[in-house]
Amino acid sequence: MAIDIGKLDTFPKLLMHHARERASRPAIREKDLGIWQTRTWHEFAEEVRALACGLGGIGVTRGEHFALVSDNRPRLYAMMYAVQCLGGIPVPLYQDAVATEMAFPIQNAEIRFAFAEDQEQVDKLLEIMPQCPTLKHVVYDDPRGLRHYRQPALASYEDLLAKGRESLRRDPAFLETEIAKGRGSDTAAMLFTSGTTATPKGVALTHHALIDRAKVAAEMEDLGDRDVVLAYLPPAWVGQFIFSLAQPLVTGYCICCPESPETVMTDMREIGPTYYFAPPRVLEALLTQVSIRMEDASRLKRWLYRRFMAVAERAGGAILDGRPVSTLDRLLYFLGDIFIYGPLRNVLGMSRVRVAYTAGEAIGPDLFKFYRSIGINLKQLYGSTETSVFVCIQPDGQVKADTAGPPVPGVELKFTPERELLIRSPGLFKEYYKNPQATSEAKDAEGWFHTGDAGYFDPDGHLKIIDRVKDVGRLADGTLFAPKYLENKLKFFPYIKEAVCFGDGRDRVCAFINMDPDAVGNWAEKRNMPYSGYTDLASRDEVYDLVRDCIERVNRDLATEPEIANSQIHRFLILHKELDADDGELTRTRKVRRRFIGERFDALVAALYAGKDAVHVTAQVKYEDGRTGTFSADLKIRDARTFPPAAARKAA
Amino acid sequence: MSEVVLSVEGVSLSFGGVKALQDVSFDVRSKEVRAIIGPNGAGKSSMLNVLNGVYHPQKGRIRFKDRTFADMDSHEAAALGIARTFQNIALFKGMSVLDNIMTGRNLKMRCNILQQALWLGPAKREELEHRRAVEEIIDFLEIQHIRRTPVGRLPYGLQKRVELGRALAAEPELLLLDEPMAGMNLEEKQDMCRFVLDVNDHFGTTLVLIEHDMGVVMDISDRVVVLDYGRKIADGVPDEIKSDQRVIDAYLGVAH
Numbered sequence: 001m002a003i004d005i006g007k008l009d010t011f012p013k014l015l016m017h018h019a020r021e022r023a024s025r026p027a028i029r030e031k032d033l034g035i036w037q038t039r040t041w042h043e044f045a046e047e048v049r050a051l052a053c054g055l056g057g058i059g060v061t062r063g064e065h066f067a068l069v070s071d072n073r074p075r076l077y078a079m080m081y082a083v084q085c086l087g088g089i090p091v092p093l094y095q096d097a098v099a100t101e102m103a104f105p106i107q108n109a110e111i112r113f114a115f116a117e118d119q120e121q122v123d124k125l126l127e128i129m130p131q132c133p134t135l136k137h138v139v140y141d142d143p144r145g146l147r148h149y150r151q152p153a154l155a156s157y158e159d160l161l162a163k164g165r166e167s168l169r170r171d172p173a174f175l176e177t178e179i180a181k182g183r184g185s186d187t188a189a190m191l192f193t194s195g196t197t198a199t200p201k202g203v204a205l206t207h208h209a210l211i212d213r214a215k216v217a218a219e220m221e222d223l224g225d226r227d228v229v230l231a232y233l234p235p236a237w238v239g240q241f242i243f244s245l246a247q248p249l250v251t252g253y254c255i256c257c258p259e260s261p262e263t264v265m266t267d268m269r270e271i272g273p274t275y276y277f278a279p280p281r282v283l284e285a286l287l288t289q290v291s292i293r294m295e296d297a298s299r300l301k302r303w304l305y306r307r308f309m310a311v312a313e314r315a316g317g318a319i320l321d322g323r324p325v326s327t328l329d330r331l332l333y334f335l336g337d338i339f340i341y342g343p344l345r346n347v348l349g350m351s352r353v354r355v356a357y358t359a360g361e362a363i364g365p366d367l368f369k370f371y372r373s374i375g376i377n378l379k380q381l382y383g384s385t386e387t388s389v390f391v392c393i394q395p396d397g398q399v400k401a402d403t404a405g406p407p408v409p410g411v412e413l414k415f416t417p418e419r420e421l422l423i424r425s426p427g428l429f430k431e432y433y434k435n436p437q438a439t440s441e442a443k444d445a446e447g448w449f450h451t452g453d454a455g456y457f458d459p460d461g462h463l464k465i466i467d468r469v470k471d472v473g474r475l476a477d478g479t480l481f482a483p484k485y486l487e488n489k490l491k492f493f494p495y496i497k498e499a500v501c502f503g504d505g506r507d508r509v510c511a512f513i514n515m516d517p518d519a520v521g522n523w524a525e526k527r528n529m530p531y532s533g534y535t536d537l538a539s540r541d542e543v544y545d546l547v548r549d550c551i552e553r554v555n556r557d558l559a560t561e562p563e564i565a566n567s568q569i570h571r572f573l574i575l576h577k578e579l580d581a582d583d584g585e586l587t588r589t590r591k592v593r594r595r596f597i598g599e600r601f602d603a604l605v606a607a608l609y610a611g612k613d614a615v616h617v618t619a620q621v622k623y624e625d626g627r628t629g630t631f632s633a634d635l636k637i638r639d640a641r642t643f644p645p646a647a648a649r650k651a652a
Numbered sequence: 653m654s655e656v657v658l659s660v661e662g663v664s665l666s667f668g669g670v671k672a673l674q675d676v677s678f679d680v681r682s683k684e685v686r687a688i689i690g691p692n693g694a695g696k697s698s699m700l701n702v703l704n705g706v707y708h709p710q711k712g713r714i715r716f717k718d719r720t721f722a723d724m725d726s727h728e729a730a731a732l733g734i735a736r737t738f739q740n741i742a743l744f745k746g747m748s749v750l751d752n753i754m755t756g757r758n759l760k761m762r763c764n765i766l767q768q769a770l771w772l773g774p775a776k777r778e779e780l781e782h783r784r785a786v787e788e789i790i791d792f793l794e795i796q797h798i799r800r801t802p803v804g805r806l807p808y809g810l811q812k813r814v815e816l817g818r819a820l821a822a823e824p825e826l827l828l829l830d831e832p833m834a835g836m837n838l839e840e841k842q843d844m845c846r847f848v849l850d851v852n853d854h855f856g857t858t859l860v861l862i863e864h865d866m867g868v869v870m871d872i873s874d875r876v877v878v879l880d881y882g883r884k885i886a887d888g889v890p891d892e893i894k895s896d897q898r899v900i901d902a903y904l905g906v907a908h
Contacts, residue, residue: 032791033784033787033788033790033791034783034787034790034796034799035787144792144850144854145846145849145850145853145854147853147854148853259796259797260794260796260797262796262797263796263797266797
């Protein structure tokens, strides 16, 4: 149960509260020298208090920004709390950022103080010091390799702590006053948005916003001081910040820091977290590992795995949701839990997981259902840095693969006519630091935050995000056309690597498909289908049938969603080449550049809409050595079956 | 300038008619990184083998920490605080990283086999103490993730790191590294360089290393000895060595 906040309106006040209330309970653990070392709330708060006095001694003042570059370590968190004790504002930075990327936040917030985990981070900070004249003090944790550094800016954590202990003993009242001065409306932290497209923006979040959201979510999931979390994602990311700084303070649960990024899997098994977060790519990597290891297992084990996973697929999700399941399936699932699911959860380190979240990007329904079917309560949520994460969460029993769930208490949502999602919530950010223009663009006078995400509510009132608002168009009949949503649905099939959908301003949707050469090649081999290369394989009728089948399944899905039922894919072709970042067709982060592709292959788009069943293509190709050549082929165009909205609903 | 811990005085070594080393003299100062370089067959590995007592020279003396030896015995060398790594990794392939590094503590174990087998008080305390030392090395070399992995399953670069770990476990005063970076890619070499320098800095270990990569040698060593056909042809700081005509000739060959 989350604690009653009352007068405890800042993180330092909450920390001192836990130090009194649950002094000997574990607050933070770290695996060091192969052993899990525990700090209790009392010990941890004592360290923070001394550290805060040390920081006061070197001149950290109220409202001061303090940069931190470190992996998840107890000392990182102690440092953040210590900064907050003095009314300062921690600014965690991504520890894998290159030096030049760190310069902007430090210049922007005129940062004077920084904390660095080790020599690597110290080197980066020293490198950018000439561009950042304000940066005067760097506190480092691990002294290894730093013995010969003579820069006056450097100070060790140990020294700071020792000096802080000294001054705490001399003047214990100083810190009490400083902590008492804190207000809930003060900025508690500033997190920089990644800013792939523009310069990063510093999102200022108040104690009140963070505490409110953390508490609401904790109450919803019934988190308490017996829960355990593994802190393994970058602390500069808002999710990790919430799970390992805000929520432990409203519930008193314990966070655990892995030994090193490479040992996360083993550490997780040892700790057995009860509350877990993972972005879809992590979940996918775990599943891949499981599949690979399963293929090497003995025949009996493989057979058991196949049989019981079929049972899990049928009954697992329903059992987790508390829906009715036949007695036979229940019995089989019980056996499966003994032989397969239980051991599997144990290998994944998820034996004790009560609540697991995923968010950040669209998750494939099969991937999502896999975890739920083996009894892991994986749920989706929606949120961003600007909203202190929690906007929507799927409550237990209302979990779906393709929504983000209903809004959590306190949040108001509405949509603009362009389908942009607007949010009003106590968790909203205070401002973009030193960027009033961006602030007023994102947050209007009535306090609505413009997310830039387009979506709608499904019939059960769950939020469904489909695309960025700037990419969403409309078909000629006014139906919403969200290309990324369709493309993602297509890409969840292993045979489809990329997809590009067209339809804005047109009467129907057509698509380019890029098949996945590995998956389709493998499929062809199993059928003894000879082929000479990518282009040859892509033009096979069998492959067209395979892809059409995928598209029709997507169409059937779309038919059940009234808002976008008309954006089913009518016609498609399989491209003769792989879309490539070198040709400008993808961004470096592998997102399709739809407009560019549409212009480059305008003849193909025209043929799709002209109703032809083949199109001749000549294209310039750039080889890897820089030479260019021409290529020509006939591409087939095929129709895909579409489904009337009402009929599909009946069938489903 | 720090004191000399090891000096080699007029060492000659031959195998039948092959003169591997002829009248080689040089010294190693405390806490320095000393490199031995030279073309193939110059006698570098032989020199290292003489230093830790694998080969016994026919002539010359070795002084280590104020004691003079006509030749060394490898047990004696280890007991005196000389540890080494090998050109072609010599680890126990079937044992875990942890156990391999633990073997490096062998000379420091005081309990007898009976005490250890019965897990008596002193044996337990000793084990804990050694385990801690080994864990510190694992932490130092950043190999926590492979602690329990059998060495045979590791890639080459990591095996080299484990071997360095085992040598460090003996807490040597003088560490001999035989081509620590051979066969590594650039990134692994950079990592290894950092570890070598960190070992030198953190533990204050004196290092003698053989290395082929000139970039690495010139970057990390304080002084360099150059051997060619078993003779010393140059000795000095990297900058002197780089411009030494005899060294250039030895590496590039001379017109006859």
